[in-house]
Amino acid sequence: MDLKKLNKDDPLDRMAEKSADTEGMSPMDPPDAYSPPSTEDVAYDTMHPFLQELMDDHKRLIAQMTTFEEALQQIQTSGLSNETGQTLRNSFQFFEENFVVHNRKEEVGFFPLLKRRLIERGEHGTTAERKTGVDVMQNDHxxxxxxxxxxxxxxxxxxxxxxxxxxxxxxxxxxxxSKDLIEHVRLHIFREETILFGFANNHFSAEELDQFQTSVETETGKPA
Ligand SMILES: [Fe+2]
Ligand SMILES: [Fe+2]
Known part of the structure; x- marks a missing residue:
């Protein structure tokens, strides 16, 4: 994987510059795709349960992507087989059934408030739209x-x-x-977990995060 190229092509650099009147490097404008400044780094154990639930979803998605990737490697070396065909079907089905549901958990309520907080702290682009890392994450979805x-x-x-x-x-x-998809999802998850979730954990109140958890429970009909 060419991380330099990935970073160069990445819309994050274009869309989420820190506002011009603030100093220093923005955590939304990382110097390298997988090496963002860890200013909001928060360990899983100290995350709010709502954010832990999102991270648990990520873990399951990453595990399926790894299985998917192994099948792709087998296809490249030995061609399609019944076994790899079944793994492909399972992977696409898992993605279809889980990715959109997970994204809704993020996009309903959580992302809009996250965007507001980022703008309040000057973590946005310099254009009139004041784009933030949240816009990048939504485009990623x-x-x-x-x-x-x-x-x-x-x-x-x-x-x-x-x-x-x-x-x-x-x-x-x-x-x-498929490889582009896997890399795209991995980078997306990496950014959410190392930048945005830590920011939310540090700058949202427990009541706000509790509310998101309740909304997810109401929508899905099961505990978040
Ligand atoms: Fe996401
Ligand atoms: Fe996510």
């Missing part, structure tokens, strides 16, 4: 769903193509889209 849809349809197409060369080319495209 959309992008991940798009990547998954394209990868899934490429795999579906690849197995139906009668011409071998076309099939191999489409399969290769599907694998690449």
């Amino acid at each position: 959309t992008r991940a769903v798009q990547l998954a849809a394209v990868a899934c349809s490429f795999f579906g197409l690849a197995v139906r193509l009668p011409d071998e060369q076309s099939r191999m080319l489409t399969l290769s495209g599907a694998v690449q889209q």
Whole structure:
């Protein structure tokens, strides 16, 4: 993985600059994709249960992405098999059933307040829209769903193509889209956990976080 290229291409640099009237480097403008300043670093054990629940979702998603990635490597070395085909189906199904639900937990209430707090503290872009890291995370959600849809349809197409060369080319495209998806999701989760969740834990009241937890419980019908 080319982290320098990833960082260069990343919209975070373009969208989440710290406002011009504040000094120092913004935690939303990291010098390297996986090396952000850890100014709001908070250990899992001291996170509010609502944030722990989001991190537990992340852990399950990362585990599925790792299984998915192993299947992609097998496809690259040995081609598609019944076993790897089943892993692909399970991975896309898991993503479809869990990723959007998880995103709703973040986007309903939590992200809007997070955005307000970031703006209050000057952690926003210099344009009139005052974009923050929350805008980047929301765009990430959309992008991940798009990547998954394209990868899934490429795999579906690849197995139906009668011409071998076309099939191999489409399969290769599907694998690449899938790898982009995995890297995209990993970086997204890394940023939420190392920057935004710590910020929320430090700058939201316990009552505010309790409310988000209650909303999730109400919406999903089960404890957050
Ligand atoms: Fe997210
Ligand atoms: Fe998340």
